[in-house]
Amino acid sequence: MNVFPRNRYRPDNIWAAGMFHFPMEQTAAVQILCEMEKNGIMPDKEMETMIIEIFSKYSSPWRKCARMSYWMTKFANANPFPLPDPLPLDALELALLALKRMCIDVQTKISVLSTAQVEGSLDKTWVVSAQSPSQRDLVSELADTETVYVDGPFKVWLRMMNLSYFTLRANNPNPVFHRDDDNIDNDEFNDVSSIPLSTFGKEDRDQVLAPKKIIHLQDDGIILAIAATGTSSRDSLLSWIRLLQATNPKLKKLSVVFTQQGMSTDIQETLADERPPPPPLNTTTTD
Structure with missing residues:
Protein backbone atom coordinates (compact mmCIF):
# COMPACT_ATOMS: atom_id res chain seq x y z
CA MET A 1 0.00 0.00 0.00
CA ALA A 76 -13.04 -11.92 16.31
CA ASN A 77 -14.49 -13.64 19.41
CA ALA A 78 -17.98 -14.44 18.14
CA ASN A 79 -17.33 -18.17 17.63
CA PRO A 80 -18.36 -20.12 20.77
CA PHE A 81 -16.08 -22.98 19.66
CA PRO A 82 -12.75 -21.25 18.97
CA LEU A 83 -9.96 -22.97 17.12
CA PRO A 84 -6.24 -22.54 17.78
CA ASP A 85 -4.47 -20.07 15.53
CA PRO A 86 -2.64 -21.31 13.59
CA LEU A 87 -4.28 -24.68 13.10
CA PRO A 88 -2.09 -27.75 13.63
CA LEU A 89 -1.02 -29.49 10.45
CA ASP A 90 -1.08 -32.98 11.95
CA ALA A 91 -4.15 -34.93 10.82
CA LEU A 92 -4.55 -36.62 14.21
CA GLU A 93 -4.73 -33.29 16.06
CA LEU A 94 -7.19 -31.97 13.48
CA ALA A 95 -9.39 -35.04 14.00
CA LEU A 96 -9.41 -34.47 17.76
CA LEU A 97 -10.41 -30.83 17.28
CA ALA A 98 -13.16 -31.72 14.78
CA LEU A 99 -14.76 -34.43 16.93
CA LYS A 100 -14.71 -32.22 20.04
CA ARG A 101 -16.63 -29.57 18.11
CA MET A 102 -19.15 -31.99 16.60
CA CYS A 103 -20.04 -33.98 19.73
CA ILE A 104 -22.77 -32.04 21.51
CA ASP A 105 -23.07 -34.52 24.40
CA VAL A 106 -20.84 -33.22 27.20
CA GLN A 107 -20.29 -36.80 28.43
CA THR A 108 -18.77 -37.91 25.13
CA LYS A 109 -15.43 -39.64 25.53
CA ILE A 110 -12.97 -39.21 22.66
CA SER A 111 -10.41 -42.00 22.37
CA VAL A 112 -7.34 -42.33 20.18
CA LEU A 113 -7.03 -45.97 19.11
CA SER A 114 -4.67 -47.91 16.87
CA THR A 115 -5.71 -50.48 14.31
CA ALA A 116 -2.59 -52.45 15.22
CA GLN A 117 -4.52 -53.63 18.30
CA VAL A 118 -6.87 -55.57 16.03
CA GLU A 119 -5.67 -59.01 15.03
CA GLY A 120 -5.42 -59.37 11.26
CA SER A 121 -5.82 -55.68 10.45
CA LEU A 122 -4.20 -54.65 7.19
CA ASP A 123 -4.20 -50.87 7.43
CA LYS A 124 -1.97 -49.76 10.32
CA THR A 125 -3.20 -46.31 11.26
CA TRP A 126 -4.89 -44.33 14.03
CA VAL A 127 -8.59 -44.08 14.78
CA VAL A 128 -10.19 -41.22 16.72
CA SER A 129 -13.48 -42.52 18.10
CA ALA A 130 -16.14 -40.56 19.98
CA GLN A 131 -18.96 -42.17 21.95
CA SER A 132 -20.92 -41.19 25.06
CA PRO A 133 -22.43 -43.46 27.76
CA SER A 134 -25.93 -42.72 26.44
CA GLN A 135 -24.86 -43.90 22.98
CA ARG A 136 -23.54 -47.14 24.48
CA ASP A 137 -26.92 -47.59 26.15
CA LEU A 138 -28.61 -47.10 22.80
CA VAL A 139 -26.41 -49.81 21.30
CA SER A 140 -27.26 -52.23 24.11
CA GLU A 141 -30.99 -51.61 23.60
CA LEU A 142 -30.93 -52.62 19.94
CA ALA A 143 -32.49 -55.94 19.04
CA ASP A 144 -30.24 -58.77 17.87
CA THR A 145 -31.86 -58.62 14.43
CA GLU A 146 -31.10 -54.93 13.97
CA THR A 147 -28.69 -53.64 11.32
CA VAL A 148 -26.29 -50.77 11.93
CA TYR A 149 -24.66 -48.71 9.19
CA VAL A 150 -21.24 -47.12 8.81
CA ASP A 151 -21.98 -43.98 6.77
CA GLY A 152 -19.51 -41.64 5.16
CA PRO A 153 -17.16 -40.16 4.40
CA PHE A 154 -18.58 -36.76 5.35
CA LYS A 155 -16.63 -33.51 5.30
CA VAL A 156 -16.11 -31.18 8.24
CA TRP A 157 -14.28 -27.89 7.74
CA LEU A 158 -11.82 -26.36 10.19
CA ARG A 159 -11.24 -22.93 8.65
CA MET A 160 -9.56 -23.67 5.29
CA MET A 161 -8.87 -27.36 6.05
CA ASN A 162 -11.32 -30.24 5.77
CA LEU A 163 -11.42 -33.67 7.35
CA SER A 164 -13.36 -36.84 6.56
CA TYR A 165 -15.36 -38.55 9.29
CA PHE A 166 -17.77 -41.49 9.58
CA THR A 167 -20.81 -42.28 11.68
CA LEU A 168 -22.20 -45.50 13.10
CA ARG A 169 -25.96 -45.27 12.66
CA ALA A 170 -29.05 -47.34 13.36
CA ASN A 171 -32.51 -46.85 11.90
CA ASN A 172 -34.82 -44.65 13.94
CA PRO A 173 -38.38 -46.04 13.75
CA ASN A 174 -39.82 -42.97 15.49
CA PRO A 175 -38.18 -39.78 14.22
CA VAL A 176 -38.52 -37.13 16.91
CA PHE A 177 -37.96 -34.18 14.61
CA HIS A 178 -40.28 -35.27 11.81
CA ARG A 179 -42.22 -32.44 10.20
CA ASP A 180 -44.66 -32.56 7.32
CA ASP A 181 -43.60 -29.59 5.19
CA ASP A 182 -46.52 -30.12 2.82
CA ASN A 183 -48.98 -29.13 5.56
CA ILE A 184 -47.06 -26.18 6.94
CA ASP A 185 -50.11 -23.91 6.78
CA ASN A 186 -52.32 -25.98 9.04
CA ASP A 187 -53.17 -24.99 12.60
CA GLU A 188 -50.68 -27.39 14.16
CA PHE A 189 -47.69 -25.37 12.95
CA ASN A 190 -49.34 -21.99 13.50
CA ASP A 191 -50.06 -22.62 17.19
CA VAL A 192 -47.71 -20.38 19.20
CA SER A 193 -48.95 -21.44 22.64
CA SER A 194 -46.40 -24.27 22.89
CA ILE A 195 -43.24 -22.26 22.09
CA PRO A 196 -40.53 -23.45 24.50
CA LEU A 197 -39.14 -21.01 27.01
CA SER A 198 -35.65 -21.48 25.55
CA THR A 199 -36.81 -19.37 22.60
CA PHE A 200 -37.07 -16.38 24.93
CA GLY A 201 -33.67 -16.87 26.54
CA LYS A 202 -34.78 -19.16 29.39
CA GLU A 203 -34.20 -22.87 29.75
CA ASP A 204 -37.23 -25.06 29.25
CA ARG A 205 -37.67 -27.41 32.20
CA ASP A 206 -38.62 -30.31 29.95
CA GLN A 207 -35.49 -29.82 27.88
CA VAL A 208 -33.27 -29.58 30.95
CA LEU A 209 -34.67 -32.80 32.40
CA ALA A 210 -34.81 -34.64 29.08
CA PRO A 211 -32.72 -37.82 28.84
CA LYS A 212 -29.36 -37.45 27.15
CA LYS A 213 -30.36 -40.10 24.61
CA ILE A 214 -32.73 -37.71 22.84
CA ILE A 215 -29.94 -35.63 21.32
CA HIS A 216 -28.67 -38.73 19.49
CA LEU A 217 -32.08 -39.55 17.98
CA GLN A 218 -31.90 -37.77 14.65
CA ASP A 219 -34.46 -37.71 11.89
CA ASP A 220 -32.30 -39.88 9.61
CA GLY A 221 -31.32 -42.39 12.28
CA ILE A 222 -29.79 -42.99 15.71
CA ILE A 223 -26.18 -41.83 15.92
CA LEU A 224 -24.31 -44.50 17.88
CA ALA A 225 -20.70 -43.33 17.42
CA ILE A 226 -18.52 -41.10 15.26
CA ALA A 227 -14.95 -41.57 14.13
CA ALA A 228 -12.16 -40.36 11.87
CA THR A 229 -9.29 -42.55 10.68
CA GLY A 230 -5.86 -41.77 9.34
CA THR A 231 -6.56 -43.22 5.89
CA SER A 232 -10.40 -43.34 5.72
CA SER A 233 -10.06 -46.83 4.27
CA ARG A 234 -12.61 -49.61 4.59
CA ASP A 235 -10.16 -51.76 6.51
CA SER A 236 -9.55 -49.03 9.09
CA LEU A 237 -13.31 -48.70 9.58
CA LEU A 238 -13.61 -52.46 10.03
CA SER A 239 -10.92 -52.20 12.71
CA TRP A 240 -12.89 -49.36 14.32
CA ILE A 241 -15.96 -51.58 14.62
CA ARG A 242 -13.88 -54.33 16.19
CA LEU A 243 -12.39 -51.88 18.69
CA LEU A 244 -15.89 -50.64 19.58
CA GLN A 245 -16.91 -54.19 20.44
CA ALA A 246 -14.75 -53.98 23.59
CA THR A 247 -17.10 -51.37 25.09
CA ASN A 248 -20.21 -52.36 23.10
CA PRO A 249 -20.56 -56.16 23.29
CA LYS A 250 -23.91 -55.96 21.52
CA LEU A 251 -22.12 -55.06 18.26
CA LYS A 252 -20.91 -58.66 18.02
CA LYS A 253 -24.51 -59.79 17.44
CA LEU A 254 -25.54 -57.03 15.02
CA SER A 255 -25.16 -56.89 11.27
CA VAL A 256 -22.89 -54.08 10.10
CA VAL A 257 -23.36 -52.52 6.65
CA PHE A 258 -20.67 -50.28 5.16
CA THR A 259 -22.32 -47.76 2.84
CA GLN A 260 -19.29 -45.61 1.95
CA GLN A 261 -18.17 -45.22 -1.65
CA GLY A 262 -14.88 -44.44 -3.36
CA MET A 263 -12.51 -45.13 -0.49
CA SER A 264 -9.12 -43.58 -1.24
CA THR A 265 -6.82 -46.17 0.34
CA ASP A 266 -8.33 -49.61 0.50
CA ILE A 267 -5.34 -51.95 0.71
CA GLN A 268 -6.82 -55.20 1.95
CA GLU A 269 -6.95 -56.68 -1.56
CA THR A 270 -3.22 -56.15 -2.18
CA LEU A 271 -2.16 -57.53 1.20
CA ALA A 272 -4.73 -60.28 1.56
CA ASP A 273 -2.24 -62.99 0.56
CA GLU A 274 0.47 -61.74 2.92
CA ARG A 275 -1.52 -61.43 6.15
CA PRO A 276 -3.71 -63.93 8.02
CA PRO A 277 -7.45 -63.40 7.52
CA PRO A 278 -9.23 -61.40 10.26
CA PRO A 279 -11.72 -63.11 12.55
CA PRO A 280 -15.26 -63.32 11.11
CA LEU A 281 -17.60 -60.37 11.49
CA ASN A 282 -21.16 -60.20 10.23
CA THR A 283 -20.64 -57.31 7.81
CA THR A 284 -21.99 -56.27 4.43
CA THR A 285 -20.69 -53.70 1.96
CA THR A 286 -23.02 -51.76 -0.32
CA ASP A 287 -22.09 -49.27 -3.04
Whole structure:
Protein backbone atom coordinates (compact mmCIF):
# COMPACT_ATOMS: atom_id res chain seq x y z
CA MET A 1 0.00 0.00 0.00
CA ASN A 2 2.92 2.33 0.66
CA VAL A 3 3.87 2.20 -3.04
CA PHE A 4 0.94 4.48 -3.96
CA PRO A 5 1.99 8.18 -4.15
CA ARG A 6 0.50 10.53 -1.58
CA ASN A 7 -2.18 13.05 -2.59
CA ARG A 8 -2.13 11.77 -6.18
CA TYR A 9 -5.51 10.00 -6.23
CA ARG A 10 -7.50 12.26 -3.91
CA PRO A 11 -10.63 13.68 -5.59
CA ASP A 12 -10.67 17.44 -6.11
CA ASN A 13 -14.45 17.91 -6.18
CA ILE A 14 -17.70 16.11 -5.45
CA TRP A 15 -18.02 14.88 -9.04
CA ALA A 16 -14.64 13.16 -8.97
CA ALA A 17 -15.52 11.52 -5.64
CA GLY A 18 -18.85 10.27 -6.97
CA MET A 19 -17.53 9.00 -10.33
CA PHE A 20 -15.02 6.46 -8.90
CA HIS A 21 -11.85 8.54 -9.27
CA PHE A 22 -8.84 6.54 -10.59
CA PRO A 23 -10.70 3.19 -10.73
CA MET A 24 -7.68 0.96 -11.44
CA GLU A 25 -5.74 2.23 -8.43
CA GLN A 26 -8.76 2.02 -6.11
CA THR A 27 -9.48 -1.52 -7.28
CA ALA A 28 -5.87 -2.57 -6.62
CA ALA A 29 -6.02 -1.11 -3.10
CA VAL A 30 -9.31 -2.90 -2.38
CA GLN A 31 -7.76 -6.18 -3.54
CA ILE A 32 -4.90 -5.65 -1.09
CA LEU A 33 -7.41 -5.16 1.73
CA CYS A 34 -9.39 -8.23 0.63
CA GLU A 35 -6.21 -10.31 0.79
CA MET A 36 -5.56 -8.97 4.28
CA GLU A 37 -9.10 -9.89 5.33
CA LYS A 38 -8.72 -13.38 3.87
CA ASN A 39 -5.63 -13.94 6.02
CA GLY A 40 -7.20 -12.47 9.16
CA ILE A 41 -5.13 -9.24 9.22
CA MET A 42 -7.03 -6.18 10.43
CA PRO A 43 -5.92 -2.69 9.30
CA ASP A 44 -4.24 -0.67 12.04
CA LYS A 45 -4.10 3.11 12.53
CA GLU A 46 -1.07 3.42 10.26
CA MET A 47 -2.92 1.68 7.42
CA GLU A 48 -5.99 3.90 7.92
CA THR A 49 -3.88 7.04 7.84
CA MET A 50 -2.08 5.83 4.73
CA ILE A 51 -5.35 5.17 2.86
CA ILE A 52 -6.73 8.61 3.78
CA GLU A 53 -3.55 10.31 2.54
CA ILE A 54 -3.60 8.37 -0.73
CA PHE A 55 -7.30 8.13 -1.62
CA SER A 56 -9.14 10.30 0.98
CA LYS A 57 -12.24 9.25 2.93
CA TYR A 58 -14.39 9.50 -0.21
CA SER A 59 -13.05 6.32 -1.81
CA SER A 60 -13.71 2.61 -2.01
CA PRO A 61 -10.46 1.59 -0.21
CA TRP A 62 -11.45 3.70 2.81
CA ARG A 63 -14.96 2.20 2.91
CA LYS A 64 -13.44 -1.28 2.75
CA CYS A 65 -10.92 -0.41 5.48
CA ALA A 66 -13.61 1.05 7.75
CA ARG A 67 -15.84 -1.98 7.32
CA MET A 68 -12.95 -4.33 8.10
CA SER A 69 -12.07 -2.37 11.25
CA TYR A 70 -15.67 -2.58 12.44
CA TRP A 71 -16.70 -6.12 11.53
CA MET A 72 -13.44 -7.95 12.16
CA THR A 73 -13.45 -6.75 15.77
CA LYS A 74 -17.09 -7.83 16.09
CA PHE A 75 -16.47 -11.34 14.74
CA ALA A 76 -13.04 -11.92 16.31
CA ASN A 77 -14.49 -13.64 19.41
CA ALA A 78 -17.98 -14.44 18.14
CA ASN A 79 -17.33 -18.17 17.63
CA PRO A 80 -18.36 -20.12 20.77
CA PHE A 81 -16.08 -22.98 19.66
CA PRO A 82 -12.75 -21.25 18.97
CA LEU A 83 -9.96 -22.97 17.12
CA PRO A 84 -6.24 -22.54 17.78
CA ASP A 85 -4.47 -20.07 15.53
CA PRO A 86 -2.64 -21.31 13.59
CA LEU A 87 -4.28 -24.68 13.10
CA PRO A 88 -2.09 -27.75 13.63
CA LEU A 89 -1.02 -29.49 10.45
CA ASP A 90 -1.08 -32.98 11.95
CA ALA A 91 -4.15 -34.93 10.82
CA LEU A 92 -4.55 -36.62 14.21
CA GLU A 93 -4.73 -33.29 16.06
CA LEU A 94 -7.19 -31.97 13.48
CA ALA A 95 -9.39 -35.04 14.00
CA LEU A 96 -9.41 -34.47 17.76
CA LEU A 97 -10.41 -30.83 17.28
CA ALA A 98 -13.16 -31.72 14.78
CA LEU A 99 -14.76 -34.43 16.93
CA LYS A 100 -14.71 -32.22 20.04
CA ARG A 101 -16.63 -29.57 18.11
CA MET A 102 -19.15 -31.99 16.60
CA CYS A 103 -20.04 -33.98 19.73
CA ILE A 104 -22.77 -32.04 21.51
CA ASP A 105 -23.07 -34.52 24.40
CA VAL A 106 -20.84 -33.22 27.20
CA GLN A 107 -20.29 -36.80 28.43
CA THR A 108 -18.77 -37.91 25.13
CA LYS A 109 -15.43 -39.64 25.53
CA ILE A 110 -12.97 -39.21 22.66
CA SER A 111 -10.41 -42.00 22.37
CA VAL A 112 -7.34 -42.33 20.18
CA LEU A 113 -7.03 -45.97 19.11
CA SER A 114 -4.67 -47.91 16.87
CA THR A 115 -5.71 -50.48 14.31
CA ALA A 116 -2.59 -52.45 15.22
CA GLN A 117 -4.52 -53.63 18.30
CA VAL A 118 -6.87 -55.57 16.03
CA GLU A 119 -5.67 -59.01 15.03
CA GLY A 120 -5.42 -59.37 11.26
CA SER A 121 -5.82 -55.68 10.45
CA LEU A 122 -4.20 -54.65 7.19
CA ASP A 123 -4.20 -50.87 7.43
CA LYS A 124 -1.97 -49.76 10.32
CA THR A 125 -3.20 -46.31 11.26
CA TRP A 126 -4.89 -44.33 14.03
CA VAL A 127 -8.59 -44.08 14.78
CA VAL A 128 -10.19 -41.22 16.72
CA SER A 129 -13.48 -42.52 18.10
CA ALA A 130 -16.14 -40.56 19.98
CA GLN A 131 -18.96 -42.17 21.95
CA SER A 132 -20.92 -41.19 25.06
CA PRO A 133 -22.43 -43.46 27.76
CA SER A 134 -25.93 -42.72 26.44
CA GLN A 135 -24.86 -43.90 22.98
CA ARG A 136 -23.54 -47.14 24.48
CA ASP A 137 -26.92 -47.59 26.15
CA LEU A 138 -28.61 -47.10 22.80
CA VAL A 139 -26.41 -49.81 21.30
CA SER A 140 -27.26 -52.23 24.11
CA GLU A 141 -30.99 -51.61 23.60
CA LEU A 142 -30.93 -52.62 19.94
CA ALA A 143 -32.49 -55.94 19.04
CA ASP A 144 -30.24 -58.77 17.87
CA THR A 145 -31.86 -58.62 14.43
CA GLU A 146 -31.10 -54.93 13.97
CA THR A 147 -28.69 -53.64 11.32
CA VAL A 148 -26.29 -50.77 11.93
CA TYR A 149 -24.66 -48.71 9.19
CA VAL A 150 -21.24 -47.12 8.81
CA ASP A 151 -21.98 -43.98 6.77
CA GLY A 152 -19.51 -41.64 5.16
CA PRO A 153 -17.16 -40.16 4.40
CA PHE A 154 -18.58 -36.76 5.35
CA LYS A 155 -16.63 -33.51 5.30
CA VAL A 156 -16.11 -31.18 8.24
CA TRP A 157 -14.28 -27.89 7.74
CA LEU A 158 -11.82 -26.36 10.19
CA ARG A 159 -11.24 -22.93 8.65
CA MET A 160 -9.56 -23.67 5.29
CA MET A 161 -8.87 -27.36 6.05
CA ASN A 162 -11.32 -30.24 5.77
CA LEU A 163 -11.42 -33.67 7.35
CA SER A 164 -13.36 -36.84 6.56
CA TYR A 165 -15.36 -38.55 9.29
CA PHE A 166 -17.77 -41.49 9.58
CA THR A 167 -20.81 -42.28 11.68
CA LEU A 168 -22.20 -45.50 13.10
CA ARG A 169 -25.96 -45.27 12.66
CA ALA A 170 -29.05 -47.34 13.36
CA ASN A 171 -32.51 -46.85 11.90
CA ASN A 172 -34.82 -44.65 13.94
CA PRO A 173 -38.38 -46.04 13.75
CA ASN A 174 -39.82 -42.97 15.49
CA PRO A 175 -38.18 -39.78 14.22
CA VAL A 176 -38.52 -37.13 16.91
CA PHE A 177 -37.96 -34.18 14.61
CA HIS A 178 -40.28 -35.27 11.81
CA ARG A 179 -42.22 -32.44 10.20
CA ASP A 180 -44.66 -32.56 7.32
CA ASP A 181 -43.60 -29.59 5.19
CA ASP A 182 -46.52 -30.12 2.82
CA ASN A 183 -48.98 -29.13 5.56
CA ILE A 184 -47.06 -26.18 6.94
CA ASP A 185 -50.11 -23.91 6.78
CA ASN A 186 -52.32 -25.98 9.04
CA ASP A 187 -53.17 -24.99 12.60
CA GLU A 188 -50.68 -27.39 14.16
CA PHE A 189 -47.69 -25.37 12.95
CA ASN A 190 -49.34 -21.99 13.50
CA ASP A 191 -50.06 -22.62 17.19
CA VAL A 192 -47.71 -20.38 19.20
CA SER A 193 -48.95 -21.44 22.64
CA SER A 194 -46.40 -24.27 22.89
CA ILE A 195 -43.24 -22.26 22.09
CA PRO A 196 -40.53 -23.45 24.50
CA LEU A 197 -39.14 -21.01 27.01
CA SER A 198 -35.65 -21.48 25.55
CA THR A 199 -36.81 -19.37 22.60
CA PHE A 200 -37.07 -16.38 24.93
CA GLY A 201 -33.67 -16.87 26.54
CA LYS A 202 -34.78 -19.16 29.39
CA GLU A 203 -34.20 -22.87 29.75
CA ASP A 204 -37.23 -25.06 29.25
CA ARG A 205 -37.67 -27.41 32.20
CA ASP A 206 -38.62 -30.31 29.95
CA GLN A 207 -35.49 -29.82 27.88
CA VAL A 208 -33.27 -29.58 30.95
CA LEU A 209 -34.67 -32.80 32.40
CA ALA A 210 -34.81 -34.64 29.08
CA PRO A 211 -32.72 -37.82 28.84
CA LYS A 212 -29.36 -37.45 27.15
CA LYS A 213 -30.36 -40.10 24.61
CA ILE A 214 -32.73 -37.71 22.84
CA ILE A 215 -29.94 -35.63 21.32
CA HIS A 216 -28.67 -38.73 19.49
CA LEU A 217 -32.08 -39.55 17.98
CA GLN A 218 -31.90 -37.77 14.65
CA ASP A 219 -34.46 -37.71 11.89
CA ASP A 220 -32.30 -39.88 9.61
CA GLY A 221 -31.32 -42.39 12.28
CA ILE A 222 -29.79 -42.99 15.71
CA ILE A 223 -26.18 -41.83 15.92
CA LEU A 224 -24.31 -44.50 17.88
CA ALA A 225 -20.70 -43.33 17.42
CA ILE A 226 -18.52 -41.10 15.26
CA ALA A 227 -14.95 -41.57 14.13
CA ALA A 228 -12.16 -40.36 11.87
CA THR A 229 -9.29 -42.55 10.68
CA GLY A 230 -5.86 -41.77 9.34
CA THR A 231 -6.56 -43.22 5.89
CA SER A 232 -10.40 -43.34 5.72
CA SER A 233 -10.06 -46.83 4.27
CA ARG A 234 -12.61 -49.61 4.59
CA ASP A 235 -10.16 -51.76 6.51
CA SER A 236 -9.55 -49.03 9.09
CA LEU A 237 -13.31 -48.70 9.58
CA LEU A 238 -13.61 -52.46 10.03
CA SER A 239 -10.92 -52.20 12.71
CA TRP A 240 -12.89 -49.36 14.32
CA ILE A 241 -15.96 -51.58 14.62
CA ARG A 242 -13.88 -54.33 16.19
CA LEU A 243 -12.39 -51.88 18.69
CA LEU A 244 -15.89 -50.64 19.58
CA GLN A 245 -16.91 -54.19 20.44
CA ALA A 246 -14.75 -53.98 23.59
CA THR A 247 -17.10 -51.37 25.09
CA ASN A 248 -20.21 -52.36 23.10
CA PRO A 249 -20.56 -56.16 23.29
CA LYS A 250 -23.91 -55.96 21.52
CA LEU A 251 -22.12 -55.06 18.26
CA LYS A 252 -20.91 -58.66 18.02
CA LYS A 253 -24.51 -59.79 17.44
CA LEU A 254 -25.54 -57.03 15.02
CA SER A 255 -25.16 -56.89 11.27
CA VAL A 256 -22.89 -54.08 10.10
CA VAL A 257 -23.36 -52.52 6.65
CA PHE A 258 -20.67 -50.28 5.16
CA THR A 259 -22.32 -47.76 2.84
CA GLN A 260 -19.29 -45.61 1.95
CA GLN A 261 -18.17 -45.22 -1.65
CA GLY A 262 -14.88 -44.44 -3.36
CA MET A 263 -12.51 -45.13 -0.49
CA SER A 264 -9.12 -43.58 -1.24
CA THR A 265 -6.82 -46.17 0.34
CA ASP A 266 -8.33 -49.61 0.50
CA ILE A 267 -5.34 -51.95 0.71
CA GLN A 268 -6.82 -55.20 1.95
CA GLU A 269 -6.95 -56.68 -1.56
CA THR A 270 -3.22 -56.15 -2.18
CA LEU A 271 -2.16 -57.53 1.20
CA ALA A 272 -4.73 -60.28 1.56
CA ASP A 273 -2.24 -62.99 0.56
CA GLU A 274 0.47 -61.74 2.92
CA ARG A 275 -1.52 -61.43 6.15
CA PRO A 276 -3.71 -63.93 8.02
CA PRO A 277 -7.45 -63.40 7.52
CA PRO A 278 -9.23 -61.40 10.26
CA PRO A 279 -11.72 -63.11 12.55
CA PRO A 280 -15.26 -63.32 11.11
CA LEU A 281 -17.60 -60.37 11.49
CA ASN A 282 -21.16 -60.20 10.23
CA THR A 283 -20.64 -57.31 7.81
CA THR A 284 -21.99 -56.27 4.43
CA THR A 285 -20.69 -53.70 1.96
CA THR A 286 -23.02 -51.76 -0.32
CA ASP A 287 -22.09 -49.27 -3.04
